[in-house]
Amino acid sequence: MTxxxxxxxxSLSGAGHPALSLLTKRGYELVFPAPGKTPSExxxxxxVPGCVGWLAGVEPIGARVLRASEGLRVISRNGVGVDNIDLPVAAAQGVRVERAMGANARGVAELAVTLMLSAFRHVPWSDARLHGGDWQRRLGIEAEGRTLGIVGCGAIGRQVAEIALALGMKVVGYDPFPLAGFAPDGFRYAPLAEVLAVADAVTLHCPPGAEPILNAASLATMKRGVTVINTARAELVEDTAMxxxxxxGQVGVxxxxxxxxxxPAPSALLAHDRxxxxxxxxxxxxxxxxxxxxxAVENILKVLEG
Incomplete structure (x- = not known):
């Protein structure tokens, strides 16, 4: 096959990866549109036009690119989210969209918990000040006994829950399609409004919808000083309201x-010291x-070679 x-x-276009050799050994030519960076349209x-397959990241894949790519048979994400892809146009063009289900769940879950603990103890803030020669402290909180709210209890959210429970936290989760078999001690499902209202920290693990989940109205219902962790999509949070x-002080960190x-472009939100x-x-x-x-490579071969 060629x-x-x-x-x-x-992560692949700059440094490569041994698994890509599975493609070249079968005669495919690899094309790197923007080595080491996110490609523009x-x-x-x-x-991409002239390619039969596409191992894709989080870059926007819109109608203009898809319609120009006649002969493209498969887009294989190296992750789970496909909200960056115009799925109706892909389907109309006959392009299969494949996902690497659960492949990065542990990494994302561990980072979410790392960010939560860093926020609880103000680690980045303290580090920056000490590097600047300024000896200051902010009073932190401990995870044990606190309530973690998880919005989206898929593969990532469930692993976050398990780690948080091991830290002695109480965990309440919202998911529109809850997995009934997931019921560890200390965890319960609840409506979204309740999750936001009772949590000391809220972590987001869901695709974006038509409106942000965290906007002025929903933020006002949360505990004062709540910690918010977002490892999912920026569109879940309304920046001005945040x-x-x-x-x-309604949101602590x-x-x-x-x-x-x-x-990202510089902004007042991203420059905020919390x-x-x-x-x-x-x-x-x-x-x-x-x-x-x-x-992702196996999914490409599955489509192209059956």
């Missing part, structure tokens, strides 16, 4: 791994990259 396959995730329009909530554009930032690193672990890449 043909071109585009590779666009930053122009990058994709130059590189900035106001941080300024007023926002920790986010996701942004509207990557890298905001913790990581560069979309949730699935960027050795183990998660290995699992996600191998699964």
């Amino acid at each position: 043909g071109k396959i585009a590779v666009t995730p930053r 122009d990058d994709l329009l130059r590189a 900035l106001a909530a941080l300024d007023s 926002l920790a986010t791994d996701v942004f509207h554009a990557e890298p 905001v913790i930032l990581t560069p979309h690193a949730g699935g960027f672990t050795e183990e998660s990259v290995d699992r996600a890449t191998r699964t």
Whole structure:
């Protein structure tokens, strides 16, 4: 089998990965539209047309690129989210969209808990001040006995719950399609409004909808000083409302791994001293990259070669 396959995730297009050799050994030519960075639409329009497969990251994959890519048979994500892909146009073009289900769940779950604990103890703030020669402390809180609210109890959310329970936390989760078999001691499902109202920290693990989950109205119902962790999608949070909530103290700390554009433009929200930032690193672990890449490659071969 021959043909071109585009590779666009930053973790793969810059450094490569041994699993990509499964494609080249079968005669496929790998194309890297923007090595080491997120490709623009122009990058994709130059590189993807003529490809039969696409190992894709989180870059927007819109109608213009899809309609220009005649002969493309499969887009294989190295993750779970496909909200960056115009799925109706992909279907109309006959392009299969495959996902690496659960491949990066552990990495994202561990980062979410890391961000929560860092927020509880103000680790980034303390580190920055000590590096600047300024000896200051902020009073922290302990995880044990606190309530963690999880919005989205899929593979990632369930692993977050298990880690939080091991820390001695109480966990309440919301999911529109709850898994009845998931019922560890200390965990319960609840309506979204209740999850937001009772939690000392809320972590987001769901796809975006038509409106942000955290807006001025919903933020006002949460505990004063709540910690918010977002390793899912930036669209889940209304930025203006979040900035106001941080300024007023309604939100104690926002920790986010996701942004509207990557890298993000400077903003008052991102510059706030109660905001913790990581560069979309949730699935960027050795183990998660290995699992996600191998699964994505296998999904391409499954479609192209049956």
